[in-house]
Amino acid sequence: MNAVEIKRRMGESDIAEVSQLLQEVALIDAHAPLGEHQWLDLVHGGRKGFAGFVARESVDGPLVGYAQLSRGHNTWAVEVVVRPDHRSPRQAVGVELLSAALGEARRLGGGHVHLWVAKPTVDTDAMAEQGGLARGRDLYQMRLALPISDERPRVKTRPFQPGVDEATWLEVNNRAFASHPEQGGWTLDTILEREAEPWFDQDGFLVHERDGRMAGSCWTKVHREGEAPMGEIYVISMDPDFQGLGLGRSLVLAGLDHLCALGMQVTMLYVDAGNDPAVSLYRSLGFEVDHVDRAYTGDV
Numbered sequence: 001m002n003a004v005e006i007k008r009r010m011g012e013s014d015i016a017e018v019s020q021l022l023q024e025v026a027l028i029d030a031h032a033p034l035g036e037h038q039w040l041d042l043v044h045g046g047r048k049g050f051a052g053f054v055a056r057e058s059v060d061g062p063l064v065g066y067a068q069l070s071r072g073h074n075t076w077a078v079e080v081v082v083r084p085d086h087r088s089p090r091q092a093v094g095v096e097l098l099s100a101a102l103g104e105a106r107r108l109g110g111g112h113v114h115l116w117v118a119k120p121t122v123d124t125d126a127m128a129e130q131g132g133l134a135r136g137r138d139l140y141q142m143r144l145a146l147p148i149s150d151e152r153p154r155v156k157t158r159p160f161q162p163g164v165d166e167a168t169w170l171e172v173n174n175r176a177f178a179s180h181p182e183q184g185g186w187t188l189d190t191i192l193e194r195e196a197e198p199w200f201d202q203d204g205f206l207v208h209e210r211d212g213r214m215a216g217s218c219w220t221k222v223h224r225e226g227e228a229p230m231g232e233i234y235v236i237s238m239d240p241d242f243q244g245l246g247l248g249r250s251l252v253l254a255g256l257d258h259l260c261a262l263g264m265q266v267t268m269l270y271v272d273a274g275n276d277p278a279v280s281l282y283r284s285l286g287f288e289v290d291h292v293d294r295a296y297t298g299d300v
């Protein structure tokens with residue numbers, strides 16, 4: 001039995017201690033253990049519906065695991081991170097953290113829950129099952145070595161203009177991702193928070209206009225936290241009125257050009273395994289699946 005403590009607000013020392021654990025786990029797993037939305041929730045100390053859970057083998061021992069509950073768009077999101085040397089099912093760190101997080105969601109009225117796990121294993125499948133969650137969507141992380149072939153983008157782009165483009169971009173993005181649980185339903189806060197992040201670079205946020213309208217955009221990002229920097233096609237969204245015209249492909253090419261010019265040798269992106277148009281586009285550009293992130297879902 002581990003000591004699991006709930007924190008409804010994270011103070012500076014809590015954030016520092018959890019960040020330290022996340023950094024150590026990221027190095028060993030070669031993967032950021034928290035999703036980006038969850039990471040932003042954590043570093044902002046938590047907002048309404050947030051709870052952090054810290055697990056220790058003994059009350060004043062070092063952290064061996066962390067779970068986070070946040071209220072999403074009509075759902076609860078839970079993430080569980082366990083130090084690699086405490087992952088045996090016998091140690092039960094993950095199961096106890098998950099059970100504490102689900103208990104808190106229940107206490108706050110319950111609802112639909114998503115648990116995201118990077119690089120799922122039979123042990124994470126078992127942990128989710130013990131928590132009463134079933135296997136849901138798989139998300140691919142796809143990667144591509146740069147530079148790619150000689151194919152050139154056929155569209156003109158301009159940088160996103162902070163303070164001017166937010167409302168129009170949100171409308172296009174939310175129309176493009178209308179049926180997507182995390183990427184649709186963005187608000188002004190969601191985008192402003194990202195603009196305030198140190199990685200934000202408007203020159204890497206490429207907007208394409210057509211017929212006097214914003215037709216779509218390709219937002220890139222550079223990850224400098226690992227040993228070698230890596231590019232990301234962070235959000236690509238085409239207004240439904242402009243989909244299927246070859247513009248999405250050209251916008252990805254423009255994003256890859258930008259990352260290449262910054263010296264990136266590898267780029268990655270996340271895509272729903274079931275998003276056939278996007279997966280086939282990425283495959284045809286040479287992207288390959290590096291690993292899977294898995295959602296487990298259920299109702300509490």
Ligand SMILES: CC(C)(COP(=O)(O)OP(=O)(O)OC[C@H]1O[C@@H](n2cnc3c(N)ncnc32)[C@H](O)[C@@H]1OP(=O)(O)O)[C@@H](O)C(=O)NCCC(=O)NCCS
Nearest residue numbers: 176236237238243244245246247248249271277278281284
């Ligand atoms: C995915 C998206 C960016 C593609 O942009 P697009 O302009 O519609 O796509 P394009 O016309 O450039 O076509 C690109 C490729 O996808 C294929 N494609 C397009 N629509 C498709 C569909 N409905 N089913 C299967 N393949 C499709 C095309 O055949 C083309 O393949 P090719 O390059 O081998 O010829 C766009 O549809 C979109 O914004 N979708 C909603 C948001 C989204 O899912 N973003 C990606 C999340 S990672």
